[in-house]
Amino acid sequence: MPMQAHEIEELLRAEFPDAQIVVEGSDGVHMAAMVVDESFRGKNRVQQQRAVYAALKGKMDGPQGDLHALALTTKVPE
Amino acid sequence: MSDAQTQIKQTVTENDVVLFMKGTKSMPQCGFSSRVAGVLNYMGVEYADVNVLADENIRQGIKDYSDWPTIPQLYVKGEFVGGCDIITEMTLSGELDTLFAENGVTFDKDAAEKIREANG
Numbered sequence: 001m002p003m004q005a006h007e008i009e010e011l012l013r014a015e016f017p018d019a020q021i022v023v024e025g026s027d028g029v030h031m032a033a034m035v036v037d038e039s040f041r042g043k044n045r046v047q048q049q050r051a052v053y054a055a056l057k058g059k060m061d062g063p064q065g066d067l068h069a070l071a072l073t074t075k076v077p078e
Numbered sequence: 079m080s081d082a083q084t085q086i087k088q089t090v091t092e093n094d095v096v097l098f099m100k101g102t103k104s105m106p107q108c109g110f111s112s113r114v115a116g117v118l119n120y121m122g123v124e125y126a127d128v129n130v131l132a133d134e135n136i137r138q139g140i141k142d143y144s145d146w147p148t149i150p151q152l153y154v155k156g157e158f159v160g161g162c163d164i165i166t167e168m169t170l171s172g173e174l175d176t177l178f179a180e181n182g183v184t185f186d187k188d189a190a191e192k193i194r195e196a197n198g
Contacts, residue, residue: 058147
């Protein structure tokens with residue numbers, strides 16, 4: 001099942017309650033998300049994106065994954 | 079270790095730069111794979127391409143190997159560098175140049191600058 005932007009945002013919000021989160025895209029398959037969170041400080045990009053993928057709880061896994069593609073941007077707050 | 083894990087380890091150990099992708103470097107079959115292969119091709123980097131669509135065990139195996147859910151995946155000197163978004167950011171920031179230089183990977187610096195000029 002494709003995921004709507006608000007569903008993705010809810011999953012991310014649960015893991016990063018204080019983050020700035022922007023989810024874009026409307027087809028539910030090819031989506032983009034930006035997460036700006038203090039918890040990323042000191043982590044490299046791989047570690048930051050791993051944390052985001054973990055928050056999505058397997059939604060991107062495998063051919064039956066809900067999300068085919070999520071363009072991801074992670075940042076530490078300025 | 080399963081056959082797939084052994085094979086992946088061998089591939090990333092024996093090649094300085096490896097891109098696990100959907101399709102091949104000359105015929106990518108996914109926009110994200112195409113973007114990363116395009117950067118490497120344009121920068122004149124010599125790399126091994128592994129088409130995960132050709133082998134379901136490798137397709138799943140590489141995700142297990144790196145604990146990373148998506149493809150493409152770029153490896154330099156056996157280390158996982160990142161997926162499409164990370165490689166794109168690193169290309170534009172110049173970090174990819176630095177990584178290649180530090181690891182003795184030959185690339186065309188002028189081409190890298192051109193990418194940045196075109197996307198600056």
